[in-house]
Amino acid sequence: MGAGSAGSRSLDPETAEWLASLRGVRRDEAIGQLHDVLLRVARSEIRRRNTGGQITGPEVDDLAHQAAADAVLLITNRIDEFRGESRFTTWAYKFVVFEVSTKLGRHFWNRNRAPRAAVDWDLLPDRLGTRPADAAELQDLIAAVRAAAETCLTQRQREVFTAIVVEGVPLDALVSSMGTTRTAIYKVMFDARQKLRKELVHGGYIEAVETP
Amino acid sequence: MTKWPELERFLQTDPKDVGCDEAMAVLHVYADMMAVGEDPELVYPGVSAHLRACGPCVEDLHGLLEAIRATSEGD
Numbered sequence: 001m002g003a004g005s006a007g008s009r010s011l012d013p014e015t016a017e018w019l020a021s022l023r024g025v026r027r028d029e030a031i032g033q034l035h036d037v038l039l040r041v042a043r044s045e046i047r048r049r050n051t052g053g054q055i056t057g058p059e060v061d062d063l064a065h066q067a068a069a070d071a072v073l074l075i076t077n078r079i080d081e082f083r084g085e086s087r088f089t090t091w092a093y094k095f096v097v098f099e100v101s102t103k104l105g106r107h108f109w110n111r112n113r114a115p116r117a118a119v120d121w122d123l124l125p126d127r128l129g130t131r132p133a134d135a136a137e138l139q140d141l142i143a144a145v146r147a148a149a150e151t152c153l154t155q156r157q158r159e160v161f162t163a164i165v166v167e168g169v170p171l172d173a174l175v176s177s178m179g180t181t182r183t184a185i186y187k188v189m190f191d192a193r194q195k196l197r198k199e200l201v202h203g204g205y206i207e208a209v210e211t212p
Numbered sequence: 213m214t215k216w217p218e219l220e221r222f223l224q225t226d227p228k229d230v231g232c233d234e235a236m237a238v239l240h241v242y243a244d245m246m247a248v249g250e251d252p253e254l255v256y257p258g259v260s261a262h263l264r265a266c267g268p269c270v271e272d273l274h275g276l277l278e279a280i281r282a283t284s285e286g287d
Contacts, residue, residue, distance in 0.1 A: 040282075041279045041282075044278065044279070044282060045275045045278070045279070048274075048275065048278060049271070049275075085238075085240075085241045086240040086241045086243070086244040087244055089279075089280075089283060090240045090243055090244050090247075090276065090279075090280060091240045093240070093275075093276055093279040093280070094236070094239055094240045094243075094272070094276060097272050097275040097276055097279065098236070098272060100275070101268060101271065101272055101275075128216075128218045128219055128222055129218055131216070131218075132215045132216050134215075137215050137216075138216075141215060141216050141219065145219070165222075170268075171267065171268045172268050181232075182232045182268055182269075183231055183232035183233045186231060186232045186266055187231060190225055190229070190231075190265075193222070193223045193224075193225050194223075194225050196223055197220075197223035197224065197225070200219075200223070205215075206216070206219065206220045206223070207220070209220075209224075
């Protein structure tokens, strides 16, 4: 199923001005203004995501500058793909937000390259946020998930599932470590979730419910 | 009765889910609609399904909405 479409809208004055500037004789000046706007968004976005203080000091500004510069390059190269379905600035923000996301993932991975210890499946309840009250039931369910992961998943699915769900590796960090894309990792996780669910339903651990 | 609802919800997949690439392709439109009080799920049900399951993409959406809000407030 496709994503759908909102259809094109008439351009708002600010969007029309950005497009004219970026395509006109004062292009360099407009690119400078765009960089300033995106740098402000990048700094704000890093602060918003950096709640654990993973990045500090000059690294914050370095990463913001890199994200803004890379986003400007992408935007100027792809400006003809802008179809006027949103404000130009929102379209432009998307590039810098994604650059921040990607660079933070890479940063996480670079700081956490230590070889993995054995998977500690007892961390699973903490990752999911809640746990059954009964300790025996909990151990039974953890064992069932582990067994299903070991018997039903491919090696890659198991690697991705345990990294994200059990070890708490951010998805974008895994993207960086595996040299792949967010959509590829998400697809691996999607398939793994389906397989595990089917197996746990078969074992009577969770109920079979129609998908929405 | 399910003993671990959070696990069950996590493993639940939605066939409408369009995946990251298609969601990212329209995320700016989706965010603009939200910012003006429209309901993007009516136009993009598959993107909404994806955003209910994909933490990184929903985080990008939150970043976009924050940037829109800051711009509108002249921050």
